[in-house]
Amino acid sequence: MLLEMVPIDREIVGDLKAWRALGYVEHFAASPLRCAGEAMAAYRGLDQSHARSFDALCAAMDRLIYTATALLDEMPAEEDPGLIVDVASLSLRRLIARATAFINANGQGEAAYIDPNAVQADIDAVMAS
Numbered sequence: 001m002l003l004e005m006v007p008i009d010r011e012i013v014g015d016l017k018a019w020r021a022l023g024y025v026e027h028f029a030a031s032p033l034r035c036a037g038e039a040m041a042a043y044r045g046l047d048q049s050h051a052r053s054f055d056a057l058c059a060a061m062d063r064l065i066y067t068a069t070a071l072l073d074e075m076p077a078e079e080d081p082g083l084i085v086d087v088a089s090l091s092l093r094r095l096i097a098r099a100t101a102f103i104n105a106n107g108q109g110e111a112a113y114i115d116p117n118a119v120q121a122d123i124d125a126v127m128a129s
């Protein structure tokens with residue numbers, strides 16, 4: 001992750017600022033992966049509530065990256081970005097694990113239900129650092 005490289009090279013913040021989130025379908029529509037078509041078809045076949053939950057989880061990851069990037073961009077050069085990077089990376093890894101569980105469960109079961117309070121708690125953790 002670029003985010004985790006910021007303590008080594010602060011210029012990476014510029015790369016993070018240039019990053020733009022894509023929706024799940026948009027990502028796979030532009031992807032050269034062999035499974036891109038199947039991924040888009042699986043997403044389109046989801047129950048509406050499951051799709052909304054997954055989209056909310058993806059949006060939370062995007063907000064977390066944008067928030068961490070903004071905090072790092074505003075941080076004076078003499079300050080250590082390690083705490084922001086550590087908190088944001090841990091939170092992102094948790095969210096990625098939840099998205100992976102959702103995908104591996106084919107959008108079924110408990111993994112499909114994302115607690116919006118837990119998602120907001122991850123974002124709040126970054127803001128508090």
